[in-house]
Amino acid sequence: MFGKKKPTPQIDKDQLELIENAQKRIKQKKRLYAHFVIFLIGAIFLIIANTVLGIGKDFKLFGIDWFVFGILFWLFLFIYHLLNVFVTQKFMGKAWEKEQLDKLVAKQQNRVDKLKAGLVKEETLIAQTEVDSAATSDTQMANTKSLKSELTVIVAAAENDAIGKGNKLIWHLSDDLKRFKSLTSGHHIIMGRKTFESFPKPLPNRTHVVITRQADYSAPQGVILVNSLEDAIDVAKNDSRAFIIGGGQIYKQAMSLVDKIELTRVHHDFEADTFFPKIDTTIWKETSNVFHKKDEGHDYEFSFLTYERK
Numbered sequence: 001m002f003g004k005k006k007p008t009p010q011i012d013k014d015q016l017e018l019i020e021n022a023q024k025r026i027k028q029k030k031r032l033y034a035h036f037v038i039f040l041i042g043a044i045f046l047i048i049a050n051t052v053l054g055i056g057k058d059f060k061l062f063g064i065d066w067f068v069f070g071i072l073f074w075l076f077l078f079i080y081h082l083l084n085v086f087v088t089q090k091f092m093g094k095a096w097e098k099e100q101l102d103k104l105v106a107k108q109q110n111r112v113d114k115l116k117a118g119l120v121k122e123e124t125l126i127a128q129t130e131v132d133s134a135a136t137s138d139t140q141m142a143n144t145k146s147l148k149s150e151l152t153v154i155v156a157a158a159e160n161d162a163i164g165k166g167n168k169l170i171w172h173l174s175d176d177l178k179r180f181k182s183l184t185s186g187h188h189i190i191m192g193r194k195t196f197e198s199f200p201k202p203l204p205n206r207t208h209v210v211i212t213r214q215a216d217y218s219a220p221q222g223v224i225l226v227n228s229l230e231d232a233i234d235v236a237k238n239d240s241r242a243f244i245i246g247g248g249q250i251y252k253q254a255m256s257l258v259d260k261i262e263l264t265r266v267h268h269d270f271e272a273d274t275f276f277p278k279i280d281t282t283i284w285k286e287t288s289n290v291f292h293k294k295d296e297g298h299d300y301e302f303s304f305l306t307y308e309r310k
């Protein structure tokens with residue numbers, strides 16, 4: 001159960017056979033070489049034994065010393081061995097070796113080509129997947145962007161941040177009202193119940209979303225009633241540019257949720273009961289500032305300012 005796992009061969013049967021044959025061939029040649037060395041030593045030994053040590057000195061065949069026959073016999077065996085290696089097993093000669101080697105190289109090349117082809121296929125697949133996922137995320141980003149609704153606070157505030165008194169606006173600036181109309185027309189305008197009640201009637205060409213805690217509050221047809229600021233924003237989520245138009249309570253709650261502030265800064269201090277929250281310049285940066293002088297239609301100097309999140 002816990003024994004060593006048998007190693008799985010990484011080469012196929014044919015390759016194994018080729019390698020085994022090559023090893024066999026090396027062994028054959030080694031053995032032949034060893035035979036030759038032993039034969040040389042043996043021959044010298046036979047000569048010494050007969051001529052120096054005098055072994056079988058008197059034994060001769062056809063007047064020739066016996067060691068000559070011994071050496072000739074051994075030579076015959078060696079030649080037989082030699083022929084066996086280089087002639088009988090001719091198919092394992094140099095040409096055969098080359099042929100085998102070529103076969104081996106071709107086989108390896110084939111394997112390399114196959115691996116390369118597999119790798120290219122895999123790379124193509126990965127590249128395709130990356131392209132597809134990039135395209136998908138681009139499309140998703142484009143969709144998100146197109147669906148993203150910009151939420152803007154629109155307000156007119158005095159230098160002391162006053163915005164209203166007795167549920168009424170404190171000043172009359174016709175250009176400010178025109179700007180309000182041109183920016184908000186065609187969009188959702190989100191407001192508190194008190195601001196809604198400060199209008200003589202609903203403003204034309206805008207979708208009114210009125211926030212109230214009163215369950216039985218009734219409003220003219222077309223006015224959407226909600227019980228929280230979050231619900232109001234949700235109602236307007238498909239509007240590319242919805243506006244929070246006041247008053248003081250709603251501005252205070254909405255500041256952390258909006259993307260932009262369109263502020264008409266009236267350059268004067270007023271007595272008021274409702275105020276706009278201080279604009280935190282560490283969060284908001286001024287991106288536009290257009291000054292308007294006092295004239296017959298405008299009792300106060302004022303500036304149109306735009307703030308965007310830093």
Ligand SMILES: NC(=O)c1ccc[n+]([C@@H]2O[C@H](COP(=O)([O-])OP(=O)(O)OC[C@H]3O[C@@H](n4cnc5c(N)ncnc54)[C@H](OP(=O)(O)O)[C@@H]3O)[C@@H](O)[C@H]2O)c1
Binds near residue numbers: 164274
């Ligand atoms: N200068 C400007 O640009 C500007 C713009 C707009 C308004 N204003 C002025 O601002 C004054 C009105 O502001 P305001 O602060 O008194 O009132 P508001 O913000 O317009 O409305 C307050 C009312 O909204 C409802 N409300 C607020 N928070 C709510 C929440 N979280 N959930 C549910 N309902 C909520 C409540 O209605 P219920 O009491 O019905 O529950 C609350 O009484 C007026 O003087 C107006 O002229 C000035």
